[in-house]
Amino acid sequence: MRCAEPRPGSMRVRFMMWCAAAAIFLGSAAIHAHEIGTTQVSVVFQQRASYEIEIVTDAISLVEKLEALSGGTPQSLRSAAAMQVQLQTFDEVFRRRLVVGFDGSAVRPAIDYSVSGVTTATSSPVATIRLRGAVPQGARRFAWTYSWTFATYSLTVREAGTEAQTTEWLEGGQSSTPIPLALPNRPPNRATIGLRYLALGFTHIVPNGFDHMLFVLGIFLLGRRLRQVLAQVSAFTIAHSITLALSVYGIVSVSPRVVEPLIAVSIAYVAIENIFMSELKPWRLALVFAFGLLHGMGFAGALKELGLPRSEFVLALATFNLGVEAGQLAVIAAAFLLVGWYCGSRHWYRRLVVVPASALIACTAVYWTVERLGL
Amino acid sequence: MTIYRSHSSVPRRWVWLVAAALALSAGPLAAHDMWIEPTSFLPDAGKIIGVRLRVGQDFLGDPLPRDPALIEQFISVDSTGRKPVYGRDGADPAGLLRVAEPGLSILGYQSRPKPIVLPAATFNQYLKEEGLEAITELRARRNQTGSEAREIFMRCAKSLLYYGTPTDAQADRALGFTLELVAERNPYTLRAGQDLPLSLMYEGRPLSGALVVAMNRANPLAKIMGRTDKKGRVTLHLPQGGMWLIKAVHMVPAPDGANAEWASFWASLTFELKSDGTGVAAR
Numbered sequence: 001m002r003c004a005e006p007r008p009g010s011m012r013v014r015f016m017m018w019c020a021a022a023a024i025f026l027g028s029a030a031i032h033a034h035e036i037g038t039t040q041v042s043v044v045f046q047q048r049a050s051y052e053i054e055i056v057t058d059a060i061s062l063v064e065k066l067e068a069l070s071g072g073t074p075q076s077l078r079s080a081a082a083m084q085v086q087l088q089t090f091d092e093v094f095r096r097r098l099v100v101g102f103d104g105s106a107v108r109p110a111i112d113y114s115v116s117g118v119t120t121a122t123s124s125p126v127a128t129i130r131l132r133g134a135v136p137q138g139a140r141r142f143a144w145t146y147s148w149t150f151a152t153y154s155l156t157v158r159e160a161g162t163e164a165q166t167t168e169w170l171e172g173g174q175s176s177t178p179i180p181l182a183l184p185n186r187p188p189n190r191a192t193i194g195l196r197y198l199a200l201g202f203t204h205i206v207p208n209g210f211d212h213m214l215f216v217l218g219i220f221l222l223g224r225r226l227r228q229v230l231a232q233v234s235a236f237t238i239a240h241s242i243t244l245a246l247s248v249y250g251i252v253s254v255s256p257r258v259v260e261p262l263i264a265v266s267i268a269y270v271a272i273e274n275i276f277m278s279e280l281k282p283w284r285l286a287l288v289f290a291f292g293l294l295h296g297m298g299f300a301g302a303l304k305e306l307g308l309p310r311s312e313f314v315l316a317l318a319t320f321n322l323g324v325e326a327g328q329l330a331v332i333a334a335a336f337l338l339v340g341w342y343c344g345s346r347h348w349y350r351r352l353v354v355v356p357a358s359a360l361i362a363c364t365a366v367y368w369t370v371e372r373l374g375l
Numbered sequence: 376m377t378i379y380r381s382h383s384s385v386p387r388r389w390v391w392l393v394a395a396a397l398a399l400s401a402g403p404l405a406a407h408d409m410w411i412e413p414t415s416f417l418p419d420a421g422k423i424i425g426v427r428l429r430v431g432q433d434f435l436g437d438p439l440p441r442d443p444a445l446i447e448q449f450i451s452v453d454s455t456g457r458k459p460v461y462g463r464d465g466a467d468p469a470g471l472l473r474v475a476e477p478g479l480s481i482l483g484y485q486s487r488p489k490p491i492v493l494p495a496a497t498f499n500q501y502l503k504e505e506g507l508e509a510i511t512e513l514r515a516r517r518n519q520t521g522s523e524a525r526e527i528f529m530r531c532a533k534s535l536l537y538y539g540t541p542t543d544a545q546a547d548r549a550l551g552f553t554l555e556l557v558a559e560r561n562p563y564t565l566r567a568g569q570d571l572p573l574s575l576m577y578e579g580r581p582l583s584g585a586l587v588v589a590m591n592r593a594n595p596l597a598k599i600m601g602r603t604d605k606k607g608r609v610t611l612h613l614p615q616g617g618m619w620l621i622k623a624v625h626m627v628p629a630p631d632g633a634n635a636e637w638a639s640f641w642a643s644l645t646f647e648l649k650s651d652g653t654g655v656a657a658r
């Protein structure tokens with residue numbers, strides 16, 4: 001063999017070694033501890049897309065170090081406002097001794113400096129330094145180094161909107177243990193979102209949307225010819241796409257307490273009409289279109305409950321609608337294969353299939369109507 | 376007894392720059408000095424001053440808030456006796472003090488021992504910087520030069536404040552700290568360019584052969600250094616006025632049961648020296 005096969009367990013072994021190394025490092029860091037100073041650093045990640053780091057530290061000691069490093073002489077009396085200006089002036093010097101890193105490469109944050117408080121016997125001004133920036137795409141680990149303090153300080157890291165945080169005690173100049181960014185929270189890509197909402201749309205019909213399945217079956221049962229079925233399905237699809245979009249965007253808003261019983265009524269109507277009509281009339285198409293508008297509002301309610309990603313709103317809406325479509329076509333295809341294909345053209349088809357099936361659907365839909373009205 | 380003089384020809388700006396660069400580039404676990412920096416060395420009578428604790432290098436320090444778990448002694452001593460320095464836990468300044476009696480006030484802070492583990496290179500460098508050749512030799516003899524060092528360290532910081540008319544009769548004195556620098560003349564009777572005699576005590580006895588280093592707030596890289604003689608005494612020439620920090624480090628093999636190989640003691644003494652005239656006049 002010319003080269004070694006990649007061992008399947010090598011990634012895991014490397015990860016475990018990394019964990020072990022981190023544990024040893026953390027264990028020894030606890031013994032390393034110097035005296036604890038007043039500096040505190042807190043990192044907050046927003047959706048893993050951006051970060052905000054706040055350094056709270058003694059203003060005078062920081063300004064003195066910056067001054068010293070830029071060749072200035074220490075001054076004894078300073079106001080908070082003067083020190084804030086000094087910190088802003090020393091921006092480039094300050095940046096030299098801190099590292100905000102993702103996966104081993106440093107990023108350049110935007111930095112705001114503010115100083116508040118007065119120098120008295122009992123208090124001294126505090127510098128609050130805010131670092132902001134975007135988390136690089138696909139970043140896996142965050143690391144932090146701060147060399148402007150000689151004392152031990154705390155680094156806390158948390159995700160915005162959560163309580164859980166990790167705290168690490170660090171010496172000035174010591175690099176933090178790489179902090180893994182939670183991968184499950186990373187925004188999924190477009191393909192994943194599209195597929196997810198396609199599946200949600202499909203399962204909203206099959207198997208979850210029994211009422212919608214019955215409506216589609218009702219349409220199928222009346223049209224003996226494929227063209228008739230397709231005409232109705234198209235009218236239904238166009239209609240529900242319109243109200244689905246309008247409802248999701250909040251342009252149309254009708255309470256589910258109205259929509260849901262009406263959907264049941266629409267199913268009952270189609271089924272009953274199947275019993276008394278044998279041919280497709282033009283006004284039936286108009287009616288199916290109107291019912292489509294109703295069902296669209298029902299789909300919108302379901303989609304709102306599932307939640308739509310703000311970043312990929314249109315994509316999710318379109319794929320959900322496509323999924324609904326696919327679900328309906330699946331129902332028709334299954335019905336055609338089971339009944340239509342074999343007995344659709346038989347003389348007894350209407351008597352033995354269409355009428356009893358429609359009667360069953362009508363009964364179910366009437367029951368739903370009563371149930372949904374809360375009667 | 377040796378007197379080292381500072382290189383006053385080096386421009387102050389450059390000295391600061393180099394000092395800061397050296398201090399800040401030091402490894403994260405390098406040994407740091409600890410000193411007391413009161414909000415005023417020459418407090419007005421009855422006024423409350425803050426007693427700040429600082430940790431750092433070359434006079435660039437970070438505040439140490441009051442940590443009751445670390446304080447062994449935090450006291451002030453004046454002509455009326457010894458009093459504790461009070462303060463709020465977690466606060467900077469770590470202590471508050473009202474100077475009421477004329478004369479010299481001695482502030483003292485002694486910490487409890489704290490453990491630290493240093494990598495071999497850092498530890499060896501720090502032994503060299505602090506003049507602890509005896510320990511370097513001991514480590515070499517024990518074949519430990521390449522090993523990390525487990526150490527417990529203790530802070531023994533003092534500061535001298537003045538209120539009233541300074542006289543030589545009012546002098547610094549030993550507070551009984553494990554390692555202690557004692558000014559043998561009242562520094563408030565001195566002026567810039569004069570010599571300050573000091574003694575270094577370890578467990579109440581003079582410590583000979585120890586490196587004592589003095590640095591000025593405005594010129595911290597120009598270190599003035601001397602070794603203590605057989606009587607534990609050293610005289611340092613203080614070329615300029617302003618705030619001075621004098622320090623010494625002593626190390627011994629750690630006692631049994633300390634879970635460490637070495638025990639170090641960090642003595643410091645801070646005061647303000649008048650730049651002209653005949654010392655600090657009463658205000």
